[in-house]
Amino acid sequence: MQLALDEARKSPPKPTNFCVGACLVAPHTPDGRDEQLLATGYTLECSGNTHAEQCCFIKLAQRYSCDEQHVGQHLPSHTVLYTTMEPCNKRSVGNLPCVDRILMLKTSDGMQAIGKVYVGVSEPDTFVGVNEGKKKLVQAGIEVVHVPGLEEEILAVARSGHPKEGASEQHQLPVSSGG
Numbered sequence: 001m002q003l004a005l006d007e008a009r010k011s012p013p014k015p016t017n018f019c020v021g022a023c024l025v026a027p028h029t030p031d032g033r034d035e036q037l038l039a040t041g042y043t044l045e046c047s048g049n050t051h052a053e054q055c056c057f058i059k060l061a062q063r064y065s066c067d068e069q070h071v072g073q074h075l076p077s078h079t080v081l082y083t084t085m086e087p088c089n090k091r092s093v094g095n096l097p098c099v100d101r102i103l104m105l106k107t108s109d110g111m112q113a114i115g116k117v118y119v120g121v122s123e124p125d126t127f128v129g130v131n132e133g134k135k136k137l138v139q140a141g142i143e144v145v146h147v148p149g150l151e152e153e154i155l156a157v158a159r160s161g162h163p164k165e166g167a168s169e170q171h172q173l174p175v176s177s178g179g
């Protein structure tokens, strides 16, 4: 999760979303395959209003010269996604939520390419209320695991573009005395 947090710190702060970081990892296997970092991503890394998880998939699609929805065929089985904030389930108009992007990634034998998602924090209800995404992932057989211990740092980075608590009072314009 630390690597994902390091990625999140690279995201340009904005008041209208969170700075999130993600990475895709092929875990080591009993038959000796070493753990391998497949891709990293952070919010707004790729052009457009892109999310961290989405950037991982975009970069892999570029690497494999395929469409984003076919990236799954190039992923080893049981690929793991680390994301500092749980994948979104609702986006602004015209953007596919990251939960749906994860679910569409299938291996060549039709299995979910991503088998496990580690999240640093649940999504605060700042923008979209309750994020129902975890349920959809679990229903598809994807394990969602909360990694405790970095919540404060993750949220501080995520909100780095948001107005500071109480800041609004300091910048209130003096009320004109009419006239």
Ligand SMILES: Nc1nc(=O)c(N)c(NC[C@H](O)[C@H](O)[C@H](O)COP(=O)(O)O)[nH]1
Binding pocket: 016, 017, 018, 019, 020, 021, 042, 043, 044, 049, 050, 051, 052, 053, 083, 085, 086, 087, 088, 090, 091, 092, 093, 095, 098, 123, 127, 128
């Ligand atoms: N998991 C996750 N990764 C990200 O990279 C990111 N920026 C968010 N943020 C969630 C937040 O709810 C949405 O950013 C707002 O709802 C605005 O939605 P848009 O991003 O404009 O579609 N969540």
Ligand SMILES: [Zn+2]
Binding pocket: 051, 052, 053, 054, 087, 088, 089, 097, 098, 099
């Ligand atoms: Zn998202």
